[in-house]
Amino acid sequence: MKFSWKPFILTLLVVLIVFPFAYMVLLSMASEWRFPDVLPNYFGLRNWTQIFSSETGLISSFVLSIVISLSVAFTSTLSGFLISRSVSYHPRKRLFTLLTYFPYILAPVVFAACLSYFFLMTGLFGSATGVIVAQFMIAFPYALIFFSSFWNERIRQYEELTATLGGNRRQTFLKVLLPLAKGMLLICFFQTFLISWFEYGLTSIIGVGKVQTLTIKVFLFIKEANFYYGALSCCLLIFPPVLLLYINKRYVFNKLI
């Protein structure tokens, strides 16, 4: 029988993928783990119970991150969907699409640093609203580019058919376009949520340390060399997207195909 090395490589691949998640959970439940110990002296739920009682602020950071990410995802998906229609049907579509790429391709932290003066002038500097607005500015181009492929000739024909049959613009939007775009809207919402959820550089510049999202917390704990709380923040940061990925894969992608 011919020897196959594929199962070994695949097992290694699965271990490599799962290892970061397992290690973060292990580190978040560890304490007194000093060099050269390979395993921690304490392993339990002490760190996890402390986040509810102590002043680490992790729960408030978690809630704040969810509020900011949901706001950014909702506004950018909706506005991206609506505005991409005008851009896609415009005679100068290619120029406008090209313009959309500039903020999308630029490093968010540099974009934020150059925009910080305007946030300072408008009183949005160091506030959650400011962070939402700034993150919206990088999530919106993504949504716009994402939906540009939706507005094709087939969709246009559907719109014309609805108008011919007596439907007004509101009915066309609610009863034809929205149902057709449901899957894409969900994927875009998920992606823009992640753009906001993972954002660090831009949030640190516009939030100036006052808006402490989970990514900011992770960095603060790393700077303090508090690796156990750092890992705990990492767990809070990575497990909601895992859940979203599962939902997306199970209920959205499969239904789209």
Added chain:
Amino acid sequence: MLFFVLIGVVPFCAAFIYALLYSFGMVGVLNTGFTLAFWKSVFASGEVLGSFGYSAVVAAISVLLSVSIAMWVALKFTRELNKRFLSFIIYLPLAIPGIVAAFFTFQLFSKAGFFSRIAYSFGWITKVRFFPDLVNDQLSIGIMLTFITVVMPFFVLLFLNVYKNERVEELSKLAFSLGANSSQVTWKVTIPIILRKTWTLIALYFIFLLGAYEVPLILGQESPQMLSVLIIRELNQYDLSKISEGYVVAVIYTIVVSLAAIALFSRKKMTLNEI
């Protein structure tokens, strides 16, 4: 269209114009009027060019290795990765942001990290300092390793998708039936088709890594620094007279990236799959 211009175009233009004016000394604290002094100073120091070169090399090596490994994994395990369990598992790395990946690399590869402890327990090293520098190191191994672990899974998914959508399997069978051997099918059919469909996105990832911030901030060294880290360091200096030089670097970076965007997207229409 007004909303598009207000949300999509105005912020970028405002940011660029402000940075440009600041770099020429026309706005900003302590600046008195138009001057080329900051631009001359930046080019005279050579740090920007060094940072550009360093960032480009790190980004290029990371993208090259990520694409190569991802291509190998996607082509060798096409069938296995489409099975139920693995098809979900391969999506998991997408849930790890750069800052967590950097923290994880630091925890594993630092002097007192997990691998150092294992090396100590096996007797391979007798003191912490004997463990090789793998984070905050001169060769940027930690940064590249993190970039690869973040970017490579995405490319695996992308290549699998293109493999299916472009019907590469059918084309490979056709090539085999016409007399091509396995190596010819891989190098002259499969890989060219996948790369032709994805090169825009590969270039886009190179640009993203060029401007990466969190990973080099945690795992990088003092000098040379990657572009975004250098720009933010210059802009956050206590010496206010140096801020303009930070904006010079920001303007140069913005121009380079914008030209890259024009080169990549002015002629070709991006497809949904590529995004």
